[in-house]
Amino acid sequence: MLNKKFWYLLLVLTIFAFLLVACNSESSDEPEDEDPDTEQEEESNEDEEEESEQEGPVAGGEIVGAMDTAPAGVFNPIFYQEAYEANILDFTHEGLVSQNDSLEFIPSLAHDWEINEDQTEITLYLEEGVTWHDGEDFTADDVVFTYTTIASPGYVEAGGIRTEYVTPLEGYEEFNAGETEEFAGVTAEDDHTVTFHFAEPNVNPLYYVGFPIIPEHVFADVAIEDMPTHEATLDPGKVIGTGPFAFTDMVEREEYVLTRHDDYWQGQPYLEKITWQIVDQSVITSLLETGDIDFVADPSGVPAADYEMVEGYDNVELIEQPDFGYQIMGFKLNYRTEEDVEAGTIDPDNWVENPDVADQQVRQAIAYAIDRQGLVDGLLYGRGSVINAPIAQQFWAYTEDVPQYEHSTDEAEALLDDAGYVDTDGDGFRENPDGEEWVLELAYPTGNQIRERSAPVIQENLEAVGIKVNLRQPKEMSAYVEDVMENDVDNGVDLYLIGWSLGSGDPDPSGLWNITAAYNMSRWNNPDSDELIFKALEAPDAFEQEFRKQTYQEWQELFATDLPAVLLYAQNKIYGFNERLNGIDPLPYSMINDPHLWWVDDAE
Structure with a gap:
């Protein structure tokens, strides 16, 4: 996802040299008929020394990683989206x-x-x-x-x-x-x-x-x-990079094969091949246990519900760290016109306002209605946190000094009443201020089971305060992203679920939230937001980090007040990998770091 981001950057460190093991035979002038026990002990010591010498990176071998959703198929850094x-x-x-x-x-x-x-x-x-x-x-x-x-x-x-x-x-x-x-x-x-x-x-x-x-x-x-449709963007063997592995083969929506780039500039990678397999999230942990897969990383990782079980696996190691991103329920505030969608343009002057979520009080009421801590406790088993500002918690710019929206049906109902959304026909659901039926369309993708399970919980939370919600049939991620990004009036999505993996280079939120950003799926059109975003980057004041921090705090407060999206939670990242796999050195935002240094101890 993410900064876009990219938003998504590779880290390279110094390479280890291949370990060359030399086994030298030493002659001895001692009698051939020495004590057998002594001879066996010496042979045992020699074996232990040889085994000790062989510890370390070994060239060769293959590993298998698991993803719960197939890539959309655009393997070009300047055009990929997820x-x-x-x-x-x-x-x-x-x-x-x-x-x-x-x-x-x-x-x-x-x-x-x-x-x-x-x-x-x-x-x-x-x-x-x-x-x-x-x-x-x-x-x-x-x-x-x-x-x-x-x-x-x-x-x-x-x-x-x-x-x-x-x-x-x-x-x-x-x-x-x-x-x-x-x-x-x-x-x-x-x-x-x-x-x-x-x-x-x-x-x-x-x-x-x-x-x-x-x-x-x-x-x-x-x-x-x-x-975007060229073979060098789509086809294995045609996608060309400088990285340690080349994309060489695939069975679409089943597996994606990366093969060692022998002439890699930092030295030949140890592993010969890395294969990504697409498997249902419900079986990933069992495949880790059996050794059918060697690692599971971004974006979903090991399910929080399975943490304690996987922790007990003798052959699996776990890494848990805060997510460098967040999950949201966005409000579709404006729609692009059909003409702009067809032309591929993002022109705020042409946007059509969505009246069903246009009222700020309504959005705030919805935020109060959603039991976000309940999502963390019930679906994440506590392995995550409720956040209230759309900047990664690891950045110096993040603040919690913004409206919190702790779960309160009373607050939600009072705001809805004040905004004129009341139940006029006694069916238990509120009508809009004009007395017309008010139904919010909630869209969400398949793949991430926690997000899928969040959708009906959110529906239940909102209906508890009288908001009627229609859950749309979930779509596979690539089709879903296209649908939400290109959504026009006729498609009529009001609420959408998505997760963002944020760029690690800078807290600048413009890639997701400035008015004309493609990933501004809400089509949030707030000039005050853009003014603050760009103010935080303007010299000479922006050369002082304290100035930027204060500006971003103002922006986060504006975001949390105007509320183009409800920040649901930041899920802890839980990476799992087989103990045969060595060289794993995760970064704050990714498990994939220096894969040319990854190696397996059973390589032949």
């Missing part, structure tokens, strides 16, 4: 920089960088000897091509949603409008040096230069509108 596709791309593509477990930026495809004094330029020095999966050299031209494509006219219309990475760059508006032929925002100084030029001093330039890079030689002759 976490299941990211599970492939996290192994295949890389950015110029990455992050460590303290969320500090560290080198990746760029080994060093310089930022000018007023922070309007950052020059990065790229690793030499990096090759794409097809053997072509990675150069600065690939970086320029990637960012130029995202900035180009037609990118959004083709379904692209990553413009947050290019909008601050010099010349974006002119280039995107077709007024210039060259994009001035990113330039190649030579094959291994690239400079990013910002229109204004930028408080966090490393965040914007970290987007995964795509190969120019593959896509240079492909029209932007054709990229």
Whole structure:
């Protein structure tokens, strides 16, 4: 999901060298007929020493990971939309920089960088000897091509949603409008040096230069509108990255195969193959126990209900940490017109207001009506937390000093009464202020069982205060996301459930919540929100973290008051992996970290 995000960045550290084990025979002048017990003891000690010498990374072997939902099928960093596709791309593509477990930026495809004094330029020095999966050299031209494509006219219309990475760059508006032929925002100084030029001093330039890079030689002759359906976006063997594994095979909606990139620039990965299998969430834990799968990671992980059971498995290790994201029930405040949907444009001037959730008091009443702590206790078994602000809890910008909406049917009913939503015909459900039937359409996707089970609980909570809710037939995630993002008046969704995995590079919420963000599924149109979002990025004040923190606190209070979505909970991430798998070193936002260093101790 997530920052978009990406929002979703790869981390690379120093590589271990392969351990070469040399078994040397030593001659002895001692008599051949020495004491047998002594001889056996010496042989036993030698065996133990040899076994000890062999401990450590071993090349070879395969592992299997599990996802409960199949990827939608877009394996291109500039066009993919959901976490299941990211599970492939996290192994295949890389950015110029990455992050460590303290969320500090560290080198990746760029080994060093310089930022000018007023922070309007950052020059990065790229690793030499990096090759794409097809053997072509990675150069600065690939970086320029990637960012130029995202900035180009037609990118959004083709379904692209990553413009947050290019909008601050010099010349974006002119280039995107077709007024210039060259994009001035990113330039190649030579094959291994690239400079990013910002229109204004930028408080966090490393965040914007970290987007995964795509190969120019593959896509240079492909029209932007054709990229999402091109074979290099869709087909195994055609998807080309610089990462430690290449996407080589798939049985669609069943399994997705990643094969070792032997010429990987940080050294040949230990594992030969990683296969993602698509399995029902209800059987993931049993497959972990039997060893049929080796790991389960994002986005769902090990179900909270199964934690204690899996903890008892002798062959499985668990990692639990707070989610770098949250689950929401969004309000569809505005609809796009059918014409805008067909054209692929997001134009707030054309939006049509949804009267069923337009009243702020109604949205606040709904927030009071939902027993969020009950969801955490009942569905997450306490392995999560209720949150009230849409910034990751791990960031310095997060605050709880906002309206809390603790569960209260009394508060909910009082707000609804005050807004004029009352039961006029005695059927137990409220009519709207015009006396007309008021039914809210709640949509949700399949795949995540906790989210699926949340939907009828929310329906029950809302009907307890007189709000009639129609649960729509759940859809598979890829179809669901398209449906909600492109939702128009005729489709009529009022409420939707979704989870966001947030970008780890910066607390900036614009990728999800600024007015024209593609992922602003609520179509929240609040100019005060945008003013605060952009104020938190404006120099020189934004160079002071305390200023940004205060601005984001104001924005979070505005969000929690106007309420384009109810923040349901942040579910603890529970990763599980077979003890045969080594080298796992999770980050605050992902289990997938340096997979070229993963290895299995039973490799042959």
